Amino acid sequence: MQTKITIVGAGAAGIFCAGLLGQKGYDVTVFDNGKKLGRKILMSGGGKCNFTNLTVESSNYISSNPHFCKSALKRFTQWDFIQLVNQYNIAYHEKEHGQLFCDNSAQDIVDMLLKECQKGHVKFMMQTQVEDIDSDGQGFKLHTSRGMIDCENLIIATGGLSMPALGMTSIGYKIAEKFDIPVVPVRAGLVPFTLHKPLLDVLSTLSGIAIPVEVSNKRISFKENLLFTHRGLSGPAILQISSYWQAGESITINLLPDLTFDSSFKPLLAQNRNQTIKNCLAQILPKRFIEVLIRLNLIKDITVKQLDLKQQQDLYNTLTHWSITPNGTEGYRTAEVTLGGVSTDALSSKTMAVKTYPNLYFIGEVVDVSGWLGGYNFQWAWSSAFACAQAFN
Incomplete structure (x- = not known):
């Protein structure tokens, strides 16, 4: 199987990025090891999804490089995502500290993201394990449980280790290490x-x-x-x-x-x-x-x-x-985020591309950028996904 752009991970960052790229006319396929799309979105915020915050600053994030997130957050802000939510007439409300939650259900956000993907004819291959990845310098070969996949561009949006019951794994970090990309040691964050x-x-x-x-x-x-x-x-x-x-x-x-x-x-x-x-x-x-x-x-x-x-x-x-x-x-079992991850030193803050592999990208929680409680991690998912999608003209 061949595809122009492969995204590994059907979470917030992966699905949002796929929709943006698909609507630009790219052939996009998203792989995920789970049965359901957006599993973390669905259970977040008590099932109401705290999808962003009214006040988003770089100081709301933890990273070895506190300046790295600024570019992406500036180019796709909380107001941009709120505008998309409004376009779909999703009812939401503000809680304390500027947190925005769906009135109805987190399913509203997942449905919105899927409709954006449908507009771009994005393909999803669920319950597919990515076992290994090779590069010939021009593109990538993915060894999966469904066979070999060839792609020109590879976007890793696999999330962190938090909430392993949802199927979260260390595959993103293993891929980084395979290509000699440094990984900041990971640990549980936003945890009791x-x-x-x-x-x-x-x-x-x-x-x-x-x-x-x-x-x-x-x-x-x-x-x-x-x-x-x-x-x-x-x-x-x-x-x-x-x-x-x-x-x-x-x-x-x-x-x-x-x-x-x-x-x-x-x-x-x-x-x-x-x-x-x-x-x-x-x-x-x-x-x-x-x-x-x-x-x-x-x-x-x-x-x-x-x-x-x-x-x-x-x-x-x-x-x-x-x-x-x-x-x-309590560790990753109840943690809401994973601290650490793929080193920002190895990535372009403008495009999320790996400096030594310009057609390899890391977005979302797998990167060494972790937000506070209150919608900040979802905003990083949206912003980093947008930055990555803008790299494709």
């Missing part, structure tokens, strides 16, 4: 933390409780919800900080992100001085959580009036500087 057993035994009793916090390390902080689980800590704040966390490092949790000592916390204590600390704090934090803090000996089970001014300040400091050292993360 696990905890050491003594602390987990106590905190797991809070499973299901969420509280607004500001969580930080020495490099960055995020102000969002924290969710206690039976395995450890999750929620948006934890997922965000996990991408910046190094093994063995502690994180600091501010349990009172919107309360200052002088204007808020001190008056609260004054108004409830005859109550126990537990009952007083129950006005601003879940009572079950306060009981856990008492069990952990972080706060005392005494009345407010027993605290002098220094002890009041100490209590506030305890609640705003709770230090925890995670045991680790």
Whole structure:
């Protein structure tokens, strides 16, 4: 079988790129090992697909080269994708922090992308394993479970290792290594933390409780919800900080992100001085959580009036500087993104082409560009796919 352009990976970046190229008149075939197109799109955002964000900056991305993503993000912005969504009359809504979700279902986004592919007569070969790839300098030969495929141009859009249950594999990195393209070491990002057993035994009793916090390390902080689980800590704040966390490092949790000592916390204590600390704090934090803090000996089970001014300040400091050292993360099984990937040093930021193989391209999550939680990874998929498609005149 021969094809002008072969795309490996029928995820967000691969499908979008295929539609753009097909509509330019190119013969495009997309290969994927799964049964279903856009599997990660379909399950994202609780099935509603957080397809982009109203505010997209290069600072929302993690990469060994923080400037690499700027070109693609500038050439195809969130507004460009929103315009496409509007053309298909897909209803959507904004959540906190500029996140955009489908009103109905993530299937709306997949259907839109497939219709764009149909306009360009794109062919899909699903349940096809790519086993090896060779190059003769002019084109590529793909050894697949369906036989040999010859193509002039090859686009790798295989995603990362996150969510292996969806069929994600390391094939993209193996292809890069086959052509001596450096790969930045990969690890799970946007992933819940696990905890050491003594602390987990106590905190797991809070499973299901969420509280607004500001969580930080020495490099960055995020102000969002924290969710206690039976395995450890999750929620948006934890997922965000996990991408910046190094093994063995502690994180600091501010349990009172919107309360200052002088204007808020001190008056609260004054108004409830005859109550126990537990009952007083129950006005601003879940009572079950306060009981856990008492069990952990972080706060005392005494009345407010027993605290002098220094002890009041100490209590506030305890609640705003709770230090925890995670045991680790839940890994790729629940991670929403893979950090690291194909080195941007090897790629053109304008076309996503490999500098040493101008007809070989890498787009989407397989590249060493990872976004924050909130639609940023999908926007990178759209933007990098567009940049690649524009390389074909």
